Amino acid sequence: MNLNRYDLNLFVVFDTIFREQSLTRAGEALSISQPSVSNALSRLRVMFGDQLFIRSGRKMLPTPAAKSISAQVKEALKLMQQSIDSTGSFDPASDRRSFSVSMNNILQGIYMPGIYRQIHARAPHMVLRILTSPRDELVSELAAGKVDVAVDGGFLADSDLYSRRLFSDRYVCVVRHDHPLVSDSLDVDQYLALQHVHSSGWGEPGIGCVDIALKKMGQERGISLTITNHQSVFPLVAQSDLAATVPRSLAKSYDLKILELPVKVAKVETFLYWHESADQDEANRWVREQIVSYVDSVAGEEQGLGKKDRSSLPIRIPEQRLELHRVAI
Numbered sequence: 001m002n003l004n005r006y007d008l009n010l011f012v013v014f015d016t017i018f019r020e021q022s023l024t025r026a027g028e029a030l031s032i033s034q035p036s037v038s039n040a041l042s043r044l045r046v047m048f049g050d051q052l053f054i055r056s057g058r059k060m061l062p063t064p065a066a067k068s069i070s071a072q073v074k075e076a077l078k079l080m081q082q083s084i085d086s087t088g089s090f091d092p093a094s095d096r097r098s099f100s101v102s103m104n105n106i107l108q109g110i111y112m113p114g115i116y117r118q119i120h121a122r123a124p125h126m127v128l129r130i131l132t133s134p135r136d137e138l139v140s141e142l143a144a145g146k147v148d149v150a151v152d153g154g155f156l157a158d159s160d161l162y163s164r165r166l167f168s169d170r171y172v173c174v175v176r177h178d179h180p181l182v183s184d185s186l187d188v189d190q191y192l193a194l195q196h197v198h199s200s201g202w203g204e205p206g207i208g209c210v211d212i213a214l215k216k217m218g219q220e221r222g223i224s225l226t227i228t229n230h231q232s233v234f235p236l237v238a239q240s241d242l243a244a245t246v247p248r249s250l251a252k253s254y255d256l257k258i259l260e261l262p263v264k265v266a267k268v269e270t271f272l273y274w275h276e277s278a279d280q281d282e283a284n285r286w287v288r289e290q291i292v293s294y295v296d297s298v299a300g301e302e303q304g305l306g307k308k309d310r311s312s313l314p315i316r317i318p319e320q321r322l323e324l325h326r327v328a329i
Contacts, residue, residue: 014070100146101131101291142161142274162276173258174244174259198225
């Protein structure tokens, strides 16, 4: 049976006749005439190749075929009604939807425990699916609905994406407390004399922001270890003479010596992204508000969502951002 050939309203008529056991009462329940109900029943009989309902006295009784499909028809109509209802209102306390949030493993470690606690306290049945989408696929995954919201640096440029700045962070250098070559500060020569571990929070190799800054100075740091899991950096630094250049917000979570960089490096700007098609969706907006609320509380920033908040406008990232190297930390 090809559904494209049939009027799905016929299933509403079927369910009503099954419940009322009368063509007249079915018409009254549906606010249509009895001849219209009879016509719909005739089409249903052709569709299923069965009489479906047989007159017995004053009642229209279902045939075995009608009985066998009645529960499925009722459930299908219920699901369609729920789909319609869900687009009109959103109740976090009872919502059972699943939301996909793309976030690199650095940010997951810093923010996801708190974001989850806040969302779960208000929406206990909601399911969060946290993933790390490749950056070059993120725009298409947001457009396709595979990802509902994404937390990422300011690298996504697409006219159909909306964004909201979450926070900025700065890079610092971390070493173990008893490092033989480091005291309480670093100059450029000391920084370059260290052996560095280099990683990317997205699991993708690439040069770091500090390498771009050093290159402009005609300098290059010595990288003796490259890894793709950012969380592995810290035990490596704690148990060796390696140094790492990482966001300060992440460095604070570990018992390591934190030093200001001796070179000027651009701050890390992190944004919340979502697709234009999801901008007015109540559930998506609520999830965005929870993420913003928690990150703001951690960052100590007053950036609440107002009626004319930037989140209601599509933001185009300047084209020069696209000329940046693939940056890793």
